[in-house]
Amino acid sequence: MKNEFKVIADLVEKNTRVLDVGCADGVLMEFLRDNKNIDIRGLEISKNKVQKCIEKGLTVIEGNAEFDLKQFPDKSFDYVVLSQTLQAFLNPELVINELLRVGKKAIVTIPNFGYWKVRLHLLLKGTMPVTETLPDQWYNTPNLHMCTIKDFVYFVRSRNFKIFKSLALNEKNTSLINNKNLEIKNLFSDLGIFLIEK
C-alpha cells in the first residue's frame, strides 16, 4: 500500500464510519476495514474500479462526487476521505463543502503544484510539468484545478475551516506542516495531507 494511504489510515480512529470518495479499486478501504474495523463505504465513478471493489467484498456506490454526495445526510460519516482527486473536479469548493457536510471530519490529500520539481520543470523547460505524481500531459490530464500546499492552506483558512493536522509527504518521509515551515514544505513536498473540519 502506498505511503499516502498509511498516513491517511493513521489519521482515522478505529471503529468509525468512513466514506472514501473516489475510492478507486478499494486498496485503502480494504486496509481500513481489515485493520481498523472501519464501517467503510466507497464512491467511485469508474465502472471498472467499482467491479474491483465488489470483487473485494467492499460496499461501493458508482457515482460522481460532484453530484452524488448530496444523497448522504449531514455528518453521516466520522471521516470522509478524498485522495488526490480535488483538483479533478469542476467545482472543488463545492466538493470540499460537501465533504465537510457529510463527514464530521474530512481527510483531503492534494498533489502539490508548488513542489520544486514541478516549479523547476516549468522554469527550465517552459512546458507544463509532468512528474510521478502528475504523470499526464496538459491535453489529457484529468486535473482541472491544480493548487499548491500553500494555496490549500490559505483556502481552508479563508473559509474558517479548522485544520487538525497538516502533513507533508516527500517520497517516504512524512512531516508536520506549521506556520513557520509552510514555505519550505510547499517547496519540498510532493503531497499534502490535511485533516479538516467545518
Place this chain on the structure above:
Amino acid sequence: MNKEINLKTLLVKKPLKLDCGKTINNFPIAYETYGTLNEKKDNAILVFHALTGDQFVAGLNPVTNKDGWWSYAVGPNKSIDTNKYFVICSNVIGGCLGSFGPSHKDPDTQKVFGTNFPVITINDMVNAQYNLIDHFGIDKLFSIVGGSMGGMQVLQFISNFPDKAKTVIPIACTSSHSAQNIAFNELGRQAIAADSNWNDGNYNTKNTIPNKGLAVARMAAHITYLSKKGLQEKFGRKLQEREDLKFGFDADFQIESYLRYQGSVFVDRFDANSYLYITRAMDYFDLAKQFNGNLSDAFKDTNAKFFVISFTSDWLYPTQENKDIVIALNAIGADVGFVEIESDKGHDSFLLDVPEFLNALKNFLDKSYATV
C-alpha cells in the same frame, strides 16, 4: 398451458388479507427449489420472478421445454451458485403456473375466477410467498434477489420482513411505477380486452382464448425490454426471407417476424387474465406511498446489506429510478452498494449473458456469504 405437469405446490391454509380488502385462504403457491438447504439453514436465496416469469428459474422448464428464465445467472457454479446456495422461487399469486390465479376455480361457485379473481398487489405477492420460508423452517434468508417486477418484490419483502434477509438485491427495477410504465401496461391490457375472444375475462367457458390480444400485448411489451441500439444492431432494416419489399402487410422485415414469433410463443405459455392481474399489481406498486412519501422509511427497520444494479440501456426502469432506491437507503445510513452495468441489451440485460453483471452478482453474493 400444459396442466399435466406435476408442479410442486404449497397449500397455504393461513388466511391472507389482500390489499383490496378480500381475504384468501387455502390457496396454492407453486414453487421450485434448486440446490440443498444446509443444516444451519443459512444458505437460502429467495428469487422473485418478473411479469411473465415463473418458478422455473434454472434447468429445464417442463412447461416450455426451454431453459429456465434465469439460466444464465442460476445453476451450478453460476452467479447464484446452486452448489452452494439453496434457491427457492415461486410463481406469484395471480400467475398461471400453479399458484392461486384467475384461471383457478372459485371454491364458492366452482366457476373459473376470470376477472372475478381479486385484484392483487406486489405486497400481496410477497406476503403469500413468505409462507414458503416458514414451510422450509428458514429463520433468515441469506439473500433475496429479483429483476424488474422481481426487484419490486425484493423491495416490498424487505420492507415487510426487515429481519428476514441478510442481503437484498433489487435489479433493474423501481420503487414506484412511472406513468410511462403504467402506459405500456395499459396498452397491453387494452390489446387483450380488444380481442373479442377475451369475453370480459370469461374465455374459459367458451374455450376460446384471446391469443391475438395477448400476442399484441407481448409484442408491445417486448419492444420495451430491448434498446433502440440493440434492435438496430440485431435487425436493422433486414428483410425476412425475401429479396425485396412485397408491398403488402406480411412481415417484410425481420423485426416484424421476430415480434410476431415472440407473441405467438408467449400465448402458448401464458394466461391473458394473469397478464391483466400482474400488470395491474405492478402499476399499483408505489413503495414510498406506503410510507407517506418517504421511501427511506420503507427500509428503516432493516440491517440488511443492499446491492442495487441497473443497466445503461434500460429505458423501462432507467438507472435514475434505481438510484432513487440507493439515495433513499443512503439517507438512513443503510449498507448499500450500487453499480450501473454497461449493456446495450436494454431492460432484458438482467436475463441475458452480460458478464459484468453476472460477475458482480456472483462476487457480491460469495463475498457477502463469507462475511455476513
